[in-house]
Amino acid sequence: MSEAWMDFSDAELERALVDLGTHLSYPSAPDLSQTVRAHLEQHPRRVRSFRGLVIRRAVLVPVLAALAILAMVLALSPDARSAVASWFHFAGIAIKSGSSPPGPLGHNLNLGRRLSLADAQKRVPFRILTPTLPGLGTPDEIYVGPPPFGGRVSLIYRARRDLPRASTTGAGLLITEVQARFFVGKTVPPGTTVAPVGISGQVRGGFAAEEGVWLAGRPHFLYYFSRQGTLLRDTIRLAGNVLAWDHGTVALRIEGQISEERAVEIARSMETGTAH
Amino acid sequence: MGSRPLDDVELVERSKAGDVSAYEQLVCRYQEVAFRTAYIMTRDAEAAKDAAQSGFIKAYYALHRFRSGAPFRPWLLKIVANEARNQARSTSRRTGLELRLAEGRPRDDAAPSPEEAALVAFNRYTLLAAVNALEEQARQVIACRYFLDLSEAETANALGCARGTVKSRLSRALDRLRQMLGDESSHLVDEGVHHE
Numbered sequence: 048m049s050e051a052w053m054d055f056s057d058a059e060l061e062r063a064l065v066d067l068g069t070h071l072s073y074p075s076a077p078d079l080s081q082t083v084r085a086h087l088e089q090h091p092r093r094v095r096s097f098r099g100l101v102i103r104r105a106v107l108v109p110v111l112a113a114l115a116i117l118a119m120v121l122a123l124s125p126d127a128r129s130a131v132a133s134w135f136h137f138a139g140i141a142i143k144s145g146s147s148p149p150g151p152l153g154h155n156l157n158l159g160r161r162l163s164l165a166d167a168q169k170r171v172p173f174r175i176l177t178p179t180l181p182g183l184g185t186p187d188e189i190y191v192g193p194p195p196f197g198g199r200v201s202l203i204y205r206a207r208r209d210l211p212r213a214s215t216t217g218a219g220l221l222i223t224e225v226q227a228r229f230f231v232g233k234t235v236p237p238g239t240t241v242a243p244v245g246i247s248g249q250v251r252g253g254f255a256a257e258e259g260v261w262l263a264g265r266p267h268f269l270y271y272f273s274r275q276g277t278l279l280r281d282t283i284r285l286a287g288n289v290l291a292w293d294h295g296t297v298a299l300r301i302e303g304q305i306s307e308e309r310a311v312e313i314a315r316s317m318e319t320g321t322a323h
Numbered sequence: 324m325g326s327r328p329l330d331d332v333e334l335v336e337r338s339k340a341g342d343v344s345a346y347e348q349l350v351c352r353y354q355e356v357a358f359r360t361a362y363i364m365t366r367d368a369e370a371a372k373d374a375a376q377s378g379f380i381k382a383y384y385a386l387h388r389f390r391s392g393a394p395f396r397p398w399l400l401k402i403v404a405n406e407a408r409n410q411a412r413s414t415s416r417r418t419g420l421e422l423r424l425a426e427g428r429p430r431d432d433a434a435p436s437p438e439e440a441a442l443v444a445f446n447r448y449t450l451l452a453a454v455n456a457l458e459e460q461a462r463q464v465i466a467c468r469y470f471l472d473l474s475e476a477e478t479a480n481a482l483g484c485a486r487g488t489v490k491s492r493l494s495r496a497l498d499r500l501r502q503m504l505g506d507e508s509s510h511l512v513d514e515g516v517h518h519e
Contacts, residue, residue, distance in 0.1 A: 057494075060500065060501065063450055064450065064470070065469050071420050071421065073359055073362060077354075077358070083350050083376060083380055087346065087383055091341065
């Protein structure tokens with residue numbers, strides 16, 4: 048017997064082990080489906096889910112393809128940028144950056160009505176987050192967007208020494224909060240880098256509770272999915288360096304000519320209920 | 324539409340969108356291999372059940388990190404195995420793997436003679452006793468790869484090591500098995516019988 052085993056090649060021993068595997072007795076596997084389901088229904092997930100990506104793929108693919116082509120044309124031609132900007136009725140952001148007219152920045156960016164933080168809060172169904180990072184101060188201008196952006200809040204910081212003016216917005220810092228989810232996916236053109244960034248320090252079940260993306264480099268588009276899963280194409284505009292992440296049901300983004308580290312610092316300091 | 328069962332990719336996408344029923348189907352599909360993988364790690368049925376269950380739950384909450392279109396099973400097993408390792412640390416009861424007692428009649432065309440059948444059974448006992456006597460790392464790599472039929476990548480995921488490490492551990496484990504079987508087969512048989 049001993050000699051027989053010693054003579055076994057690896058392949059023979061492997062075959063014997065596979066054969067053994069089919070003759071093993073395991074404790075019977077419990078049915079976990081009900082317990083797992085009950086748990087998940089009691090504790091619904093609060094993370095981004097690109098709803099509708101599958102269901103609406105038929106609609107989405109041509110739309111995204113068209114947008115990708117548009118992105119390329121826009122990136123290449125300033126004339127095309129102006130033309131398309133007026134066509135889409137969104138104020139030129141990258142386009143008019145050279146000659147920002149006087150007046151509140153938000154009007155140039157077509158961000159909606161300028162309001163106080165308290166009034167803005169009354170008009171949106173979610174709690175507005177504002178940065179609490181020391182030295183940053185409160186936003187200079189606050190806007191609530193018009194339909195179809197019902198619920199979009201924009202916080203603007205004017206350009207200053209520690210917040211250089213971003214050519215894409217004309218502002219030092221633009222923070223946008225909208226009840227939707229980000230879609231980054233395959234919409235990023237060459238020349239734009241995308242890096243995952245941990246936002247929340249909290250860890251739930253061993254995984255970072257909130258993770259965002261840092262988009263930098265050449266201007267690119269941003270897309271959202273509405274809560275119903277439709278692509279919000281009206282939110283499309285050229286953006287510079289952006290930190291985008293989902294916080295509960297709200298998609299947030301920070302745009303500015305700032306470093307990734309600075310953007311993450313600001314993101315981590317975002318809190319509700321800051322007096323303004 | 325028809326009654327074609329949805330494939331993993333579709334179920335995962337639906338689960339990502341919050342469809343708990345779709346995820347339930349994934350649980351049904353993979354709970355056995357999840358449980359067995361956890362059992363290999365913990366050697367305790369209760370701990371394995373807990374590990375598989377919390378593995379499924381954590382995987383669901385982490386779905387946004389799962390790359391669409393990637394194979395679901397290796398990713399799931401990695402999470403389950405991780406849970407199992409945590410469970411194993413707090414488990415004192417450890418049982419070895421056992422052979423099924425009631426073996427059905429083999430379906431092979433050539434039914435073995437009683438002597439041959441006895442020899443085959445004896446060899447299985449011997450081999451299993453040797454596997455059970457292996458040190459933990461070697462036992463786990465053998466069990467994942469050959470008993471659970473996990474791919475090399477899945478085994479690497481489950482054991483939390485590189486694929487190259489799986490290869491080298493397997494090679495060492497096979498050598499060790501051969502050595503044990505050569506040196507101590509009669510002693511091991513006693514142990515194997517003892518498990519029953």
